[in-house]
Amino acid sequence: MTTTSSTSTAPAGSSIAGNGVQVARPGPRQMMDRLAKAKHRVVVLGGGFAGVYTAKYLSEMLGRRTDVHVELMSEENYFVFQPLLPEVAAGGVSPTHVVNPIRDIIPKAQFRWSKVQRVDVANKIVYALQGEGKELVAVPYDHLVFALGKVSDFSSMPGVQQHALAMKDLSDAFKLRNHVYRCLELADIEDEPAEKAALLTFVVAGGGFSGVETVGELSEMLHKVAKHFKNIDPSEFRLVLVHSRDTLLAEMPPKLGLAAKQILQRRGIEMVLNARVRAATPLAVYLNTGTVLPTRTFVCTVGNATNPICKSTLQEDGFVEAKVNGRGVGLFTVDLELQCQGHTNYWAVGDCAGVPMPDKPDELCPATAQFAIRQGKTAAQNILATIDKRPEKRRKFGFKGLGTLASLGNRSAVADMMGMVHLQGFIAWFAWRTIYLSKLPGMVRRLRVTIDWTLDLFFPRDITQMESEEPPQLRMAHFEPGELIIQRTQIGRELFVIQTGEVEVVDPDGKLLATLQKGEVFGEKALLTDAPRIANVRAKTAVDVLVMTRPGFAALVAQFHPLESFFGDLMQKRYPELLRDQNLRDVMAAAATAATAPTPAAMAAAAAVMVEAVAAEAAVAVAAP
Numbered sequence: 001m002t003t004t005s006s007t008s009t010a011p012a013g014s015s016i017a018g019n020g021v022q023v024a025r026p027g028p029r030q031m032m033d034r035l036a037k038a039k040h041r042v043v044v045l046g047g048g049f050a051g052v053y054t055a056k057y058l059s060e061m062l063g064r065r066t067d068v069h070v071e072l073m074s075e076e077n078y079f080v081f082q083p084l085l086p087e088v089a090a091g092g093v094s095p096t097h098v099v100n101p102i103r104d105i106i107p108k109a110q111f112r113w114s115k116v117q118r119v120d121v122a123n124k125i126v127y128a129l130q131g132e133g134k135e136l137v138a139v140p141y142d143h144l145v146f147a148l149g150k151v152s153d154f155s156s157m158p159g160v161q162q163h164a165l166a167m168k169d170l171s172d173a174f175k176l177r178n179h180v181y182r183c184l185e186l187a188d189i190e191d192e193p194a195e196k197a198a199l200l201t202f203v204v205a206g207g208g209f210s211g212v213e214t215v216g217e218l219s220e221m222l223h224k225v226a227k228h229f230k231n232i233d234p235s236e237f238r239l240v241l242v243h244s245r246d247t248l249l250a251e252m253p254p255k256l257g258l259a260a261k262q263i264l265q266r267r268g269i270e271m272v273l274n275a276r277v278r279a280a281t282p283l284a285v286y287l288n289t290g291t292v293l294p295t296r297t298f299v300c301t302v303g304n305a306t307n308p309i310c311k312s313t314l315q316e317d318g319f320v321e322a323k324v325n326g327r328g329v330g331l332f333t334v335d336l337e338l339q340c341q342g343h344t345n346y347w348a349v350g351d352c353a354g355v356p357m358p359d360k361p362d363e364l365c366p367a368t369a370q371f372a373i374r375q376g377k378t379a380a381q382n383i384l385a386t387i388d389k390r391p392e393k394r395r396k397f398g399f400k401g402l403g404t405l406a407s408l409g410n411r412s413a414v415a416d417m418m419g420m421v422h423l424q425g426f427i428a429w430f431a432w433r434t435i436y437l438s439k440l441p442g443m444v445r446r447l448r449v450t451i452d453w454t455l456d457l458f459f460p461r462d463i464t465q466m467e468s469e470e471p472p473q474l475r476m477a478h479f480e481p482g483e484l485i486i487q488r489t490q491i492g493r494e495l496f497v498i499q500t501g502e503v504e505v506v507d508p509d510g511k512l513l514a515t516l517q518k519g520e521v522f523g524e525k526a527l528l529t530d531a532p533r534i535a536n537v538r539a540k541t542a543v544d545v546l547v548m549t550r551p552g553f554a555a556l557v558a559q560f561h562p563l564e565s566f567f568g569d570l571m572q573k574r575y576p577e578l579l580r581d582q583n584l585r586d587v588m589a590a591a592a593t594a595a596t597a598p599t600p601a602a603m604a605a606a607a608a609v610m611v612e613a614v615a616a617e618a619a620v621a622v623a624a625p
């Protein structure tokens with residue numbers, strides 16, 4: 001993208017960028033009027049703790065002034081109170097009660113719902129996608145505040161991106177809650193012991209705040225709801241916390257990390273310490289120690305990475321990357337006034353900023369909400385002092401922390417109060433709840449969370465499993481050597497295209513039928529004929545496959561003729577008896593209308609087997625003393 005230049009082909013008010021993309025003007029007439037009146041435009045990027053509090057303090061300090069236009073850009077129109085996400089995932093607090101509309105918190109500033117694409121430092125313009133992501137807009141600024149936080153990046157661990165759940169945003173917490181109830185529903189009707197055990201195993205990676213709080217809350221939730229599931233005994237639950245160090249909660253004094261570990265262990269949570277996740281598949285989590293944890297639920301709280309916008313700005317525009325022990329950590333270096341080193345009128349706050357710890361210049365402030373909020377306040381003061389040309393009003397960031405708290409579920413927590421008082425158990429949990437309740441923005445949200453907590457004390461949790469969305473029609477999956485990708489006799493619902501690695505097709509007697517490689521396809525027969533799978537397919541090496549669902553595949557074949565002829569030829573080669581003189585689309589249409597239910601003869605045979613099995617169980621029960 002290059003800078004804008006007006007051309008005659010662009011609609012009124014917009015212009016065409018150098019690469020031909022239409023760039024919209026910043027907004028409607030009302031906004032343009034305000035922008036025209038303003039002598040200073042302050043744009044804040046990011047709607048988390050740091051960005052929202054910067055915009056809030058700045059717009060409040062401005063009062064009725066119209067010479068400064070404050071605008072906040074964020075990809076969600078709500079602010080998430082992240083410390084309560086583990087409770088949302090565990091169903092203790094309703095998802096809508098931990099979010100606030102950003103417009104409610106910053107009524108005096110302009111909010112722009114948009115996804116930032118790039119910062120053009122030379123021309124002082126932020127490019128962002130808005131309007132359902134279809135329109136590129138150019139937003140000019142005089143002062144720019146980076147408050148974009150960090151992002152989850154699991155790409156260094158094969159399969160983790162595809163198969164792990166994160167715990168960073170509201171949707172992550174909501175997804176995890178529903179996924180856990182899905183596993184419980186499936187486990188309650190699962191006959192195969194290994195599959196049931198995997199459904200009841202919950203693995204969390206990361207011994208920091210989010211990992212520890214997530215595993216603690218999950219454990220409480222599982223034990224609270226177990227009574228609803230007649231065929232699940234709470235002793236069958238397996239919760240595992242994987243951590244790369246030997247103590248949990250590195251941000252807290254070691255004594256409290258140890259206390260947290262002991263409290264969680266007493267509740268039956270397994271600790272796998274000094275171990276790292278090496279890979280993940282739909283079937284298991286693989287550790288670098290060689291341990292394999294079969295599971296259907298893997299929550300990964302490690303893998304925080306630099307926000308891509310911060311990364312590209314740091315690389316391209318002469319900003320200085322902060323270093324710890326000589327190593328770049330992907331954060332903007334700022335001074336204690338929170339101004340980015342190397343540029344004036346650029347500020348960085350929160351998790352994307354490398355703010356020196358007051359009195360300890362070799363250390364950086366921790367990435368926590370309490371620091372982000374205070375940094376927002378300092379940045380707001382300093383931006384205003386700079387605009388007003390009153391350097392004597394500029395402040396240095398001096399906050400040193402009030403302590404740290406981690407909730408462990410089951411009415412227990414660990415708390416370090418101002419580094420002086422260390423609490424654990426119920427009293428720490430009480431302090432945790434009181435403090436976080438007081439920090440929630442807005443009286444209404446505080447009241448709602450208090451009601452949630454009170455109801456949770458007296459009433460059972462809601463175990464409704466709400467699928468939030470259909471599984472994607474196309475997705476990537478990773479398998480480790482030896483894992484079964486397709487199991488014989490199962491109903492075929494997906495088709496696989498090998499991206500990397502090799503798979504083996506094996507008949508029921510274990511005889512190798514074929515080895516398939518990159519670019520080859522398997523699983524197509526069951527989709528085309530609606531028949532059960534006829535062979536096992538297992539990963540020979542580590543394998544990455546593109547998975548296409550039945551409706552996605554049907555739509556592609558029906559609409560895209562080269563694909564139809566490719567699969568037609570493939571079927572002709574592999575299963576000539578299936579196609580005979582028909583074309584592929586007719587075969588698929590017939591399969592789609594055919595019932596997946598078995599034939600009457602098959603049903604009669606299955607019923608006989610069932611009657612026999614029930615009679616045998618009854619005989620054992622009568623014989624028992």
Ligand SMILES: Cc1cc2nc3c(=O)[nH]c(=O)nc-3n(C[C@H](O)[C@H](O)[C@H](O)COP(=O)(O)OP(=O)(O)OC[C@H]3O[C@@H](n4cnc5c(N)ncnc54)[C@H](O)[C@@H]3O)c2cc1C
Binds near residue numbers: 351367
């Ligand atoms: C589960 C969990 C529990 C936690 N518990 C605690 C705790 O108990 N105590 C504590 O002090 N801290 C806690 N933290 C840490 C704390 O939440 C963070 O330090 C804090 O949220 C950082 O705020 P931030 O504004 O810098 O970043 P974020 O909160 O990450 O906000 C970044 C914002 O930028 C937006 N954004 C990113 N990229 C773009 C883009 N391209 N375009 C537009 N918008 C974009 C995002 O949507 C988001 O609104 C916890 C964090 C988690 C995940």
